[in-house]
Amino acid sequence: MKTLKLAFAALALAPFAAPVPAAAQIVLSNPWKLVRAGEARKVGKSDLQVTAVGDWNRATERQTKESENWTQNGIGLDDLGFYAAVKKGEALFHQRDKKKDPLPKFDPAMLPTDIVEWFENSARNALGSAVFEVGAVRPAKLAGADGVEMDFSYATEGDNLERKGTARAAVIGQKLYLISFDAPKIHYYDEGLPSALAIMNTARIVK
C-alpha cells in the first residue's frame, strides 16, 4: 500500500506529469533573484542574517514560512538552504500530508545528538530516501551559539545521483536555526563547500 501511495504521491509531486494548470507557473516573472557577494540579507524574512560569499541566486518560492534556498548552478545541482526560527512543535521541511506523512517536530529540549537525528529523520522522510545517512558529527558554532555540524550523503530514486552535504544547526532562544548545503558528490560538493561554510560563518541573529 505504502509503495503504491508513494508512487502516486510522487507522481503528484511532479505536477507537470498532468497537463496545463501547473505548467502555467513556468511563465511566471523570474522566480530567481540575485544575491551579490558581500550582500547581507535576512533570509526568509526571519531574524537570521547571512552575508553572501560569491554571487548566488535565491529562490523566491519558499518551502516553509521562514526558509530560503539559494543556488549557484541551478535546480537539481547545488542547494544552500536556510531554515530559521523553527519553533517547538514545528517541522523542518514542508509536510506533504500532516496526518499520513508527518515529519518529526522540533523540541527546544533536544540534545545536540537529538537535533542530528531529527534532521536525518526529517530529510529521510521528506526525500523518501532510506539511503540518507548522517556521517561525521562535531560541535560547531552557528550565529554565535553552540551547536552541531554534520556531514551527510544520500541519493534519491529518481535521478540515482549520489549527493553529499554539510549542515550546521543551533538552538537560539528556544528556536532552531539550520543551514544546509548539499550538491552532487561529483565536482559540485567540493566546489561549493568552501563558500557555503564561509556563509554559515557569517550568520547572525539580527532583531
Next chain:
Amino acid sequence: MPMRRMLAGLAAVALVASAAPAYAQFGGAESTAVKPGFVLPAGEVRILVFRPDIAVGSQTTGGMNEPNADWTKQARANLVAALQRNPAMAGNRITFAPELEGAQGTVLNDYTALFKAVAFAAFNHKMFPGNRLPTKKSDFEWTLGEGAAQLKPLGGDFGLFFYTNDSYGSTGRKVAQILGAVMGMGLMSSGVHVGYAGLVDLTTGDLVWLNADLAMGGDVRTAEGADKRMAQLLEEFPRKRLPGEPAPPSGTVKVDVPPETPGKKP
C-alpha cells in the same frame, strides 16, 4: 533540500511526454545553447556516444503509452546508423560506450546520471525565459567537472548524450483529439515526440552544446525518418575550427530560446 522535489517539476515538464500540451505555452518547442565561442578542434574529433535513451511506443486512447519492442529496437538501430551518416559527424571517430561492470561501470553510470542533472539545470535556466539564473544570465557555463577526463580512455575527447521518446497516437487517440477540438475542449496532444542531445568536452567536463526539441519530426521507425530526427537532434551541433582561423572571441553568446507567446501571462 527537499525543495528540489517541487522545483524539479519545472524541469520535468521539458522532458515528460505527457506534458506536451504544456509546451505550447512556452511559445515554441525547441531550443539550443552553445558554450560561448566554442568550436570543435579541426581534424578528426573523437566522440564517445553514451548509450542513448530511446523509447518508441503507441499512445492508447486514454493517453497511456504502450511500449513496442519492435519499434524501439528498430529505432535504436536506425538512429545509430543515422548518427554515423549525419554531416555533423563527418570526419569524426565515433565510439559507442561499452557496457561495463564493476567499478568502471559505476563511474560511467555516475557521470551519465550527473549529465542528466546538469542538462536539467541548463534546460531549466536557459531554455525558459522566465527561469533564468541571475548569475548565469549572459553565459552558458555548466560542467561535469574535470573528473570527466576519466571517461576519455573509453574512446572520446568529447561525450555525446541523446534521448528520444516517441509515443505514436493511435487511431483512437487521433479521433479523440479531433473530437476534443471540435467540442472546444482544447488541443489534446496526439502522439508525443520529444528529444534532447548534449555534448561534453571530456577534458574539462564542460557542457559545450545542448539541444532540446519537444515536437520532433521524422518517423524513427524508418531510415529516412531517423535521418530527419537525427538532423533535428544535432541541430546547431558545434562546427569545427577552420584551418588558419584565429581563436574565437570570448563572451559571444549563441542561445536560441522560444519567444514568449503573447497573451499567455500567468
Next chain:
Amino acid sequence: MSMLHRAVAGLLSCALLASPLAAQKAAVPPKPLPSAAGYKPQDKLEEGLWFEMDEQERLLKQSKFLVTDPGLNAYVKGVLCRTVGQERCSATRLYIVRTPYFNASMAPNGTTIVYTGLLLRMRNEAELAAVLGHEYTHFEQRHTLRLFKDIRAKTDALSWLSFIPIPYVGMLSQIALIGGIYAFSRDMEREADAGSLNELARAGYDPMQASAIWEQLGAEQDATAKVRGHKSQKDKNGGMFATHPKSTERMQTLREKAAAFALAEPGATRAAEYRAALKDWWPTLIDDQIKLQDFGGTEYLLATLAGPDPAGWTPELLYARGELYRSRGQAGDFEQAVAAYQAAIEAGQRLGGGAIPETWRGLGLAQLRLGQTAAGKAALRDYLAKKPNADDALLLSSMAQGA
C-alpha cells in the same frame, strides 16, 4: 525444450489438482509458461512489456538503493528456489532494495524485487516463502499482462507503464506498481494465494504460515493510523485490501486450504535459519523502520516480532523499543525508553551475548533528557569506551564531560 515444457506443465497441473480451486482449471490445456527455460513472449504486448522491463532492469542494476550483500542475496534467492524448484526459479533474477516498506514484485520478464521492509517483517523462512511463492504465481500466470489488457480498456491518465523518466519519481516505485503485492485483482489474488499454498506444501514448509502475514500487515496499518489519527490505509482505494480479498475471508480460505493439505510430516517454519540469515542486517533494517517515525506501526511490529512469550523480547528488540520511544520523545516516553534499554542490558547479560553497544548510547541520551545527568553521562562514557570511533564520538564526548 518441449520436453521440459511438458514436464513443467505436468508438474503444475498435478499441483493445481491438489487444491479445490484447481478443479475448475484442470480442463485448460497447458500453455507455455514464463517460468520455463527459454520462454519467449507470446504476443506483441507481452514482448513490449518484457522489453520495457529489460530496460528497467538495466537501470535497477545501477540503483543506489540496491543491497548487494552476497550472503543476503544468496539466502533470499535460495528460499525462492527451495519454494518453486531450481528450474523454475532460474527464470528469475533477484534484487533486494533498501526501502522500509512491505512489498515484493515479480515483473513479467522475471525481474524480482524484494524490499528490505519485507525482510524485517517476516518472522520465519516459511512466511518469506509464502510471499515469494505468491508473487511467483502472479508471474507464472502472467497476471501483469492480463492486468494491462484490462486497464488499457479503461481511460487512464497515468501512463504508469511508460517508464518515461520523470525526475525524482522513483523507478522503483514504478516497478512496484507492476507485479507488486498491491497491483492485482481479487481473482488474481485468490489464484496467487492458492498457488502459494501449493508451493509451500511441496517445498516442505508449513502452509499455515501464509495466512498470518496478511493479518499482521493489516493490523500494523491499523496501528499506524490509530496513532496518527486517520483512517487505516488498508481499506482505501489502492490500499492493500481494496484489491485483496477481505482479510477475514482470506485468512479463513488460507487456513482451510492449508489444513486440507494433511501433510505426512508437519511443515517447517525454519525460524532459526531465518533469524541467522538476517542477523547482520537486522540493526540497519530496524533503524530504517524507526526512522520512518511511525510510532503505532513500529510498536505493533516489534510486539509481533517478539511474540506472545515474554522471552521473545531479545536484547535487540528491547533496544529497538527504547529507540522507538526515545525518538518520539513525548511526555512519559523517555522513562519508557530508559526502562527498555535497561531491560536490554539485563537480558544481554542474562543470555550471555550482551546487548549491542548502541544500547548504552540510547540509555545515556534518554537519561540526559530526564535530567539524570550523572547517570546519562556515565552511560555515554560506557558507549564511547565500546565504540571510540563512532561517527558522533566527538559530539558525545563533549556531552559526556564533567561528573
